[in-house]
Amino acid sequence: MEHQAIDELPSGKICPQKPPKNFVLLVSVLLLLTIVQLYHPSIFRSLFLSKTIDSNPQVPSTSSSSSSDHSNVQEDDLPSITSNLKCDIFTGEWVPNPEAPYYTNTTCWAIHEHQNCMKYGRPDAEFMKWKWKPDDCELPVFNPAQFLELVRGKSMAFVGDSVGRNQMQSLICLLSRVEYPIVVSSTEDQRFIRWKYTSYKFTLAAFWTPYLIKSKQVTYTEGPTKNGLFELYLDEFDEAWTTQIDEFDYIILSAGHWFFRSMVYYENQTISGCNYCLIDNVTDIGKQYAYRKAFRTAFKAINSLENFKGITYIRTFAPSHFENGMWNEGGNCLRTKPYRSNETRLEGLDLELYKIQIEEYRKGEREGRKKGLKYRLLDTTQAMLLRPDGHPSRYGHWPNENVTLYNDCVHWCLPGPIDTWSDFLLEMLKMEGMRSAEEKKLRITNDTTLN
Structure with a gap:
């Protein structure tokens, strides 16, 4: 838009007396800020949030507290969106970070006992002192005040198994430098817990659903585990979470390691196969079959909701x-x-x-797009593949304790490499406005072409 100079009035009009130079300067500055806010809102917001961090004595500032504001414009069903046009934040290396960790097991009460590695005597601490460096850009270290400003008045649900809960507890610990949440659950069941950040009116929730679909543990008279066998209803929704997420602005959906267990599969209320069940006349069709069907059914559940308008983030297999x-x-x-x-x-x-996750994500995203729903891929797989040092191992319990997973190489120590998942999430949230604008522009272009 071109702006007419103040003293260029139409012919025949009386030109008013010129205002003082200070007034002209003030108007010019305000006009400039207005233009910046209109055309580059993320830059304007970044300036404000940077000031918020610097002025908050509880939050240690870092040199990476902000990022450049450009979007990675790609086709709709490509997952990455970053602050650099040529950068994929999910491909890179781990580099030393002597400033880490940003909390400890003594400053954060949200750490689950089984991930409290330092409490249970882990002798080394170097596993906490790394950060993820994408190949072609910088990924800012998590900025808690910036995150809370971006989600002010919103809600976020972690839907999945104990690794998903591990991620949520990491986020709570990272945010603890600004504020701790209070419990606002309507139930005492820790598998379905809700927290509230009162200063920001931000709700955080966890929905326990290890298979994402309807399932139950049963006792069989035959098979390798008998009382440890699970029945999975591959075409049925898990209503424990699907009936409660309408109100949420963000969903972090994930599942993985529970599919390695012995399972019996049901479709149309009839046994269709199993994974390592060793039951007569039941065909072992492997865990991959159920994994695909579970994600497909979960996406179908989300896409069938009438009132859900939020963004679904698929956190990939770790x-x-x-x-x-x-x-x-x-x-x-x-x-x-x-x-x-x-x-x-x-x-x-x-x-x-x-690969199954990626394929089903793209199918679910295409169907969701028809209803105006948004899906995003939180691709943590490559980064976590490179972190064999980040698990509790035997330091998730006392040596004489009788526990099921004695050496835990599935979950992640806190503090630890899983904290980087919040770095990814915040970067994606910061770019969401630009990503949405690009998608809207592409939809308009496609509609125009079709017409």
Whole structure:
């Protein structure tokens, strides 16, 4: 838009007396700020939030508290959106970060006992002193005040298993430098808990659903585990969460390691197969089949909701790092530093599960787009593949305790590498406005072309 100069009035009009120079200067500054806010709102917001951080004595400032504000414009069903046009924030390396950690196991009460590695005697601390460095740009370290400003008045739900809960507890610990939440749950069931950040009117919730779909643990007279066998209803919604997420602005959806258990599959209320059930006349069709169907049904549930208008983030599979045996065969994870990206690669079953997630995500996203719903891919797989040093191992309990997962190479120590998931999430939230604008522009272009 071109703006007419103040003293260029139409012919025949009386030109008013010129205002003082200070007034002209003030008007010019205000006009400039208005233009910046209209055309670059994220820059304007970043300036404000940076000031918020600097003026808050509870929050240590870092050199990476802000990022450049550009969007990674891609086709709709490509997942990445970052602050750099040529950068994929999910591809990179772990680099030393001597400033970490940003909380400790003594300053944050939200750490689950089984992930409290320092409490249970882990002798090394270097696993906490790394940050993720994308190949072609910088990923800012999590800024708690900036995050809380962006989600002010909104709500976020973590939907999934204990690794999803692990992520939520990490986020609570990172936010604790600004504010702790209060419990506002209507139930005492810790699997379905809600928190409130009262100063920001921000609600955080966890919905326990290890398979994302309807399931139950049962006792069989045959099979390898008998009382440890799970029935999965692959085409039925888990109403424990699907009936409660209409009100949420953001959903973080994830699932993975529970699919390694012995399971019996039901479709149309009839047994259709199993995974390592060893039951006569029931065909073992593998865990991949159920994994695909579970995500497909979960996306169908979200897309069928009448009132849900939020954004669904799919957090991708985080590989475990058992060596010298499986979890129940004495396997352990004793490494003390990250891999470099050229030292390992995703392969085998982990790769299959990851590809299934991506494929079903794209199908679900396309269907959701027809209803105006938004899906985003929070792709943590590559970063976590490189962190065999970040698990509790035997430091999630006292040595003489009788626990099911004695060497835990599935969950993540807190503080630890899982804190980087909040770095990813905040960067995606910061770019959401620009991503949405690009998608709207693309839809308008497509509609015009079709017409």
